Amino acid sequence: MGSKSTRMRQELEAIVGAAALTLAPVRDLWPLAIMEERAGREPWRVLVARPSGREQVASILRWAVAHRVAVTPLGGGSGVCGALAPEGGELVIDMGAFDRILEVDETNLTCRCESGVNGMALEEHLNKRGLTLGHFPSSLPGTTVGGLCSTRSSGQESSRYGSIEDLVMGLAVVMPDGTFAAPRPGPRSAVGPALHELWLGSEGGLGVILEAVLRVHRLPTSVMGRGYGFADLPAGLEAMRAIMQTGVRPLVMRLYDPEDAAFNGYDLPSGGCLLVVATAGLERVARAEAEAVREMSGAATDLGEEPWLRWQRHRFDLSAERLTSLLEPPGSYVDTIELAAPWTVLPDLHARVKHAISADGLALCHFSHAYEQGCCAYFTFAGARDTEDEARSAYNRAWEGAMTSALELGATISHHHGTGQSRARWVADEMGGWMRVWRAVKEAIDPSGVMNPRALGGVR
Numbered sequence: 001m002g003s004k005s006t007r008m009r010q011e012l013e014a015i016v017g018a019a020a021l022t023l024a025p026v027r028d029l030w031p032l033a034i035m036e037e038r039a040g041r042e043p044w045r046v047l048v049a050r051p052s053g054r055e056q057v058a059s060i061l062r063w064a065v066a067h068r069v070a071v072t073p074l075g076g077g078s079g080v081c082g083a084l085a086p087e088g089g090e091l092v093i094d095m096g097a098f099d100r101i102l103e104v105d106e107t108n109l110t111c112r113c114e115s116g117v118n119g120m121a122l123e124e125h126l127n128k129r130g131l132t133l134g135h136f137p138s139s140l141p142g143t144t145v146g147g148l149c150s151t152r153s154s155g156q157e158s159s160r161y162g163s164i165e166d167l168v169m170g171l172a173v174v175m176p177d178g179t180f181a182a183p184r185p186g187p188r189s190a191v192g193p194a195l196h197e198l199w200l201g202s203e204g205g206l207g208v209i210l211e212a213v214l215r216v217h218r219l220p221t222s223v224m225g226r227g228y229g230f231a232d233l234p235a236g237l238e239a240m241r242a243i244m245q246t247g248v249r250p251l252v253m254r255l256y257d258p259e260d261a262a263f264n265g266y267d268l269p270s271g272g273c274l275l276v277v278a279t280a281g282l283e284r285v286a287r288a289e290a291e292a293v294r295e296m297s298g299a300a301t302d303l304g305e306e307p308w309l310r311w312q313r314h315r316f317d318l319s320a321e322r323l324t325s326l327l328e329p330p331g332s333y334v335d336t337i338e339l340a341a342p343w344t345v346l347p348d349l350h351a352r353v354k355h356a357i358s359a360d361g362l363a364l365c366h367f368s369h370a371y372e373q374g375c376c377a378y379f380t381f382a383g384a385r386d387t388e389d390e391a392r393s394a395y396n397r398a399w400e401g402a403m404t405s406a407l408e409l410g411a412t413i414s415h416h417h418g419t420g421q422s423r424a425r426w427v428a429d430e431m432g433g434w435m436r437v438w439r440a441v442k443e444a445i446d447p448s449g450v451m452n453p454r455a456l457g458g459v460r
């Protein structure tokens, strides 16, 4: 260890204690980083501090500013965009010790918890009280509340409960100069803009989230799910649009294109698409909405309950372990790209992105996270090449094609994974004039630029 890193370690030891400091490789689950590691690029070993208490976080940040050392907060490490990719000489703040659920208010339906609380542990804690956060990213068991906020995440039940921005009422944050901002009163305020929202999606670029105040919901007393087979994609998308625009708020609604339906083991006539949809609430409400869904599915084939039951059994199957194991064979590549667009754009977006990502392998798409105005198109692609270089090129070409298509068609380049390094080249294209606002905020809050240099593609 060099004298600079010895000094760094000693000074941080004085803040958090020796037992709360380790030297370790840290990264998220960005497939390109996993592929590069597989090809022999040794991961950086960086100093990881595990503070307990707000004062320790503030002291670490002040220390980082004084020494111009880049610092990245670590949640569950389940991000998929390379936002978490510290290099040698940088510092990581592991928020794992901030794992307390501080209060569940069963009358006002709020929950206050620390940012290191695991997403699934929180959901289970709420379920025991007949409540739910209603936030179910497929990666939930590997996430933390801080990470869910910082990536602007969205879950499988977002059509009913909304995404993280709809669930967060307030945040407690520590800024790089060590100053603190607490959650403001709820349930809503018109005292200026909702400034805590700047932290939702900022990927650790503005400071450290310590706590969140979240809206929670009573668990629905009844849930009814079914599958419908559509002759083609436009018919399935039309049904989704009609369902949302009639005011039905399904708990889950996902339309699988023919390839994705077949890949997931659903048996449909050739070219057919599968809509899995569940309604929820009081029994009579869930039933009435289920009937409305059936009506709006028109000529689709009613496939009964089985597709819904099957989806439930497999809803968390795409885990970190599964993703990592898919990337084990040399030359293999796999990733997912989640875009969002208005209903009128989705058919073109589907055709263009499928074409771009299916050059030499698997290409799947499903539609979920529906709004009255449009929804998310979630693409999966995978393939294998003879060499690591060729695999990387094929992977990069797929991304280039998908991002270019999204921008040309007016779709967003990310519905819920965020940007990190994976979308660095395209962030400014989507943000346009808003880049000036982001830069001004970043410059004002983090003038020395120590907070996660890879947040939002590293744009300052």
Ligand SMILES: Cc1cc2nc3c(=O)[nH]c(=O)nc-3n(C[C@H](O)[C@H](O)[C@H](O)COP(=O)(O)OP(=O)(O)OC[C@H]3O[C@@H](n4cnc5c(N)ncnc54)[C@H](O)[C@@H]3O)c2cc1C
Pocket: 028, 029, 072, 073, 074, 075, 076, 077, 078, 079, 080, 083, 084, 095, 115, 116, 136, 137, 138, 139, 140, 142, 143, 144, 145, 146, 147, 148, 149, 150, 151, 152, 153, 154, 155, 156, 203, 204, 205, 207, 208, 209, 210, 318, 319, 320, 323, 416, 417, 418, 452, 455
């Ligand atoms: C198999 C798989 C499926 C997935 N499915 C979904 C999905 O359905 N929906 C979805 O939205 N995402 C999904 N993701 C992506 C990922 O789980 C989310 O981005 C999640 O929100 C990351 O949370 P985390 O705690 O793991 O954050 P991390 O990966 O640890 O960090 C993510 C970013 O947040 C920052 N950060 C973390 N904690 C804090 C804090 N306390 N203060 C400030 N900054 C912080 C980090 O610096 C980093 O920039 C999936 C990932 C995988 C691997």
